[in-house]
Amino acid sequence: MGGVTAPLTAVARPLQIGPYRCDTPVVLAPMAGITNPGFRRLCREQGAGFYVCEMITSRGLVERNPLTSRMIAFDADEHPRSLQLYGVDPATVGAAVRAIAEGDLADHVDLNFGCPVPKVTRRGGGAALPYKRRLFERIVRAAVDNAGQIPVTVKMRIGIDHEHRTHLDAGRIAADAGVAAVALHARTAAQRYSGTADWSEISRLRDALPAELPVLGNGDIFSAADALAMVAETGCDGVVVGRGCLGRPWLFGDLEAAFAGRPAPTPPTLGQVAVTLRRHAELLGDHMGPDKGIRDVRKHIAWYLKGFAVGSETRRRLGLVENLDELDELLATLDHEQEFPAEAEGPRGRQGSPGRVVLPERWLDDPDDPSVPFGAELEYSGG
Known part of the structure; x- marks a missing residue:
């Protein structure tokens, strides 16, 4: 479970996502209103890793929405350029990925199947979507088939709730579709950001997928010790850091040192x-x-x-x-x-309370229904 400490020693291999290798197996999670080019540069100045931009909607990209276009911004020296894409319609997602590849807009595309917020799940998107196994497969295959040489990865949650777990099936489907890596936030959508992440589910996913496919763990990484503990406990190939770096971008320097087996940097005054x-x-x-x-x-x-x-x-x-x-x-x-005070350690950012996941009507009736929910992307023509 999250929050376990471990000795700061190197425990993981370099992270390989398609043709891109990073000796520090760490990914900055996309966060709305946070992971813009300024924050990403600040984090990159601290330590190595993959740094993903804010989520972009496939509909907004295909329609060339001005807000979406402004959000697809990278520094000239940012490499690889990692973009997270959200979509519910396979055709639209495929068209968006094709536009990214043909327009050289990014070097890596991550598909969002982890967002738990009601305005997304009520349309069948985000963390709600993997429950519809055939629709999920169509979306992932559309992205991979249109990506050319660009690696496509998937980020997801355990499932809608504890009664509707989807990560093992979704992981296998994504692997068969040819993704370059799978990341799991070890909470359900119903948990949102409350409670603790169940790292044992990361272990189950790692065991269920081919050894050569990187599996990344996400949830309750608030220190370098947490990251090393997750890798040691679950066997995952790297970690995804979200809320843990809010107000502490130097965490990426701590992580780089930890995975290299170097002493931890002195906390800042x-x-x-x-x-x-x-x-x-x-x-x-x-x-x-x-x-x-x-x-x-x-x-x-x-x-x-x-x-x-x-x-x-x-x-x-x-x-x-x-x-x-x-x-x-x-x-x-x-x-x-x-x-630096001890009180500054530990959880930060939104936590909130668990709650019922808002879903489209009759969403749970048939997990093999491949149809796109009516009007699923109509409200997402912006960034």
Whole structure:
């Protein structure tokens, strides 16, 4: 289960996704409103890994929606360029992947079958979709068949809930369709982000699939020790990190050292955290423009300062900061020598509560029904 500690020693092979190899078997999970080019660059500056952009809708890409086009943005030195794609209609997904390949828009496509939010599952998308085994197979094959030399991977959950587990069947179907890797968030859609991830299901998936196909584990990776523990316990080939890096992009440096068998880097002081936060704001400004960038960084501030002794008034003012000069003034007032606190460790980001998964009407009646839900993609013509 998540949260188990382990000695920081190398325990995994390099991660190979299609033609792309990384000695650090770590993937940054796509997160809406988070994994934009600025944040990805900040993480890449800390350590090696595969860094995936925010989720793109297949319909938006095919329709050349302006918002979608702006979201498909990579730094000139970003390689491989990893793009996550969402879709419910095999024809649309296939057309989107073909456009990516023909337009040289990305080097790697990851298919999203893990999103648990109601606006996605009520249309049969995200974590709801693998229950429809034939529809899932049609989508994955459409992506692989249209990708050319671009590797296609799949990210999914255990299932809709504990009564409707789908990951083993879905993993086998994806493997047969020719994907380059499979990632499992070891929670059900009903759990959302609550409770703890069941790492034993990652072990079951690893055992069920061909040894040469990389299986990645996701869920409750909040430290390098968590990552090594997951690999040691489950036999997975690498880890996918999401909420654990919020407000702590240096986690990727910790992970790189851990998987290489090097000593753990010294945790940052508050002054060093302030420097990283300032760098984050600067990168967001470069990507979004200064006004939007400074507004966007506000949501990260509580994550960066978690556990540190920072007064409530300073936190409030930082949460309302208007420009880089004001940010610099406020960061200068912090106790830069303050050591990284134990309270900053552990879970961060959204957790919430488990809940009923909203599904299309009669969705559970026939898992072999390959038809696309009526109107499944109509509301997803944006990014």
